[in-house]
Amino acid sequence: MTTTTTHPTTTTHTATAPDGAVAATTAAGTAQPLLRPADFGDFQLPNRVVMAPTTRARAAGPGLVPTDLHAVHYGQRAGAGLIVAEGTWVSERAIGFVHVPGIYHEAQIAGWRQVTDVVHALGGRIVLQLWHTGAASHPAHLGGALPGGPSAVNPHERSFTATGFQDTVTPREMSRAEIATTVADFRTAAENARRAGFDGVEIGALGSFLIAQFLNPRLNLRTDAYGTDRAGRRRLLLEIIDAVAEPWDGRRVGVRLSPYWTSGDTFTADAETLAAYDELVAELNDRPVAYLHLRGPETAGAGGTPDFAAFARYRRRFDGPFIANLGFDRDSGNALVEEGGADAVSYARHFIANPDLVTRFALDRELAAGDPSTYYTGDARGYVDYPVSA
Numbered sequence: 001m002t003t004t005t006t007h008p009t010t011t012t013h014t015a016t017a018p019d020g021a022v023a024a025t026t027a028a029g030t031a032q033p034l035l036r037p038a039d040f041g042d043f044q045l046p047n048r049v050v051m052a053p054t055t056r057a058r059a060a061g062p063g064l065v066p067t068d069l070h071a072v073h074y075g076q077r078a079g080a081g082l083i084v085a086e087g088t089w090v091s092e093r094a095i096g097f098v099h100v101p102g103i104y105h106e107a108q109i110a111g112w113r114q115v116t117d118v119v120h121a122l123g124g125r126i127v128l129q130l131w132h133t134g135a136a137s138h139p140a141h142l143g144g145a146l147p148g149g150p151s152a153v154n155p156h157e158r159s160f161t162a163t164g165f166q167d168t169v170t171p172r173e174m175s176r177a178e179i180a181t182t183v184a185d186f187r188t189a190a191e192n193a194r195r196a197g198f199d200g201v202e203i204g205a206l207g208s209f210l211i212a213q214f215l216n217p218r219l220n221l222r223t224d225a226y227g228t229d230r231a232g233r234r235r236l237l238l239e240i241i242d243a244v245a246e247p248w249d250g251r252r253v254g255v256r257l258s259p260y261w262t263s264g265d266t267f268t269a270d271a272e273t274l275a276a277y278d279e280l281v282a283e284l285n286d287r288p289v290a291y292l293h294l295r296g297p298e299t300a301g302a303g304g305t306p307d308f309a310a311f312a313r314y315r316r317r318f319d320g321p322f323i324a325n326l327g328f329d330r331d332s333g334n335a336l337v338e339e340g341g342a343d344a345v346s347y348a349r350h351f352i353a354n355p356d357l358v359t360r361f362a363l364d365r366e367l368a369a370g371d372p373s374t375y376y377t378g379d380a381r382g383y384v385d386y387p388v389s390a
């Protein structure tokens with residue numbers, strides 16, 4: 001496998017504290033807003049430092065089973081207020097990236113059980129992100145079959161296959177029966193996640209993947225109930241939320257959105273698409289959603305600061321717990337929580353390189369830098385060997 005791949009939702013820079021973050025910057029220990037407990041309804045977080053989902057492409061064999069290494073990796077990070085485990089296939093039809101685990105057969109459930117047992121034994125909480133790539137997949141993942149999407153429009157993405165990146169193709173328009181099967185696959189995956197011991201699931205409705213394709217008016221040209229207008233385009237997500245919530249007692253389903261996502265020639269955030277997300281986020285208030293996990297806009301270059309106003313737009317429309325992501329460090333995360341811009345902040349790259357991220361924040365220890373060349377390589381190196389702070 002190449003060592004220079006980039007996940008479709010990866011960014012390559014870090015952020016520093018925004019102006020006005022002085023109070024949070026100087027806060028020490030548990031006085032830091034990020035280190036206060038948070039009541040997320042059915043999730044009780046001892047701190048507000050969430051581990052963002054990170055694809056690490058370490059699943060074993062053609063069965064795409066999580067291994068002991070996964071248990072070690074997540075166990076090392078059990079200090080997170082909440083772990084959102086990596087995007088995981090809801091079915092074989094969902095596959096669109098190599099060596100990513102699934103949650104659709106018994107060996108996968110058993111593999112994940114080891115992970116959740118370790119995390120729980122160490123006092124942590126862990127939910128599983130459910131993933132379907134839709135038209136962003138490639139025939140190479142699907143036994144030569146065309147991927148299905150909302151309409152027969154090529155998203156012009158690149159899919160990471162066993163032979164490297166390949167350009168996406170024009171997908172098949174999914175039939176109504178296929179949509180119903182997909183919703184059922186998400187439900188079964190959520191039931192399997194519950195059986196595997198997860199505390200809940202997060203619906204991956206972000207990036208260039210299936211659910212975001214349905215939300216996208218440039219990719220969803222359908223004239224039926226799953227397209228036509230904004231309400232139609234969000235119907236798939238809303239049906240998946242309802243289906244995925246069924247196996248759980250209480251609110252155990254988070255939703256991850258990326259309204260600002262820009263990629264290829266079809267994912268371009270503009271006034272129209274942002275307004276559609278405004279409506280969607282407001283509508284989530286009527287659904288059994290445990291939290292909204294919002295990936296913000298890219299920061300302006302290396303060292304750029306997260307745009308707090310971009311999060312405020314959706315924060316004020318959603319009544320439940322709100323997790324902000326992208327480009328945060330300790331100071332900017334504390335500043336956002338302190339001003340009420342989010343209930344928690346999630347960290348991807350910092351958690352990759354700093355398994356004890358919460359302790360490092362508490363003691364204001366320097367953060368280690370990760371090695372992107374091992375993000376998607378298949379062994380222990382760069383996965384379970386980042387040291388804790390001495």
Ligand SMILES: Cc1cc2nc3c(=O)[nH]c(=O)nc-3n(C[C@H](O)[C@H](O)[C@H](O)COP(=O)(O)O)c2cc1C
Pocket residue numbers: 007009010011052053054055056086087129204206256295325326327328346347348349350375
């Ligand atoms: C190696 C890597 C793998 C990722 N995998 C996923 C994933 O499986 N699901 C997802 O929603 N986002 C994924 N992302 C995006 C991150 O969750 C996060 O949105 C992004 O890295 C920005 O957060 P950060 O600034 O804290 O790193 C991944 C990012 C990286 C670096």
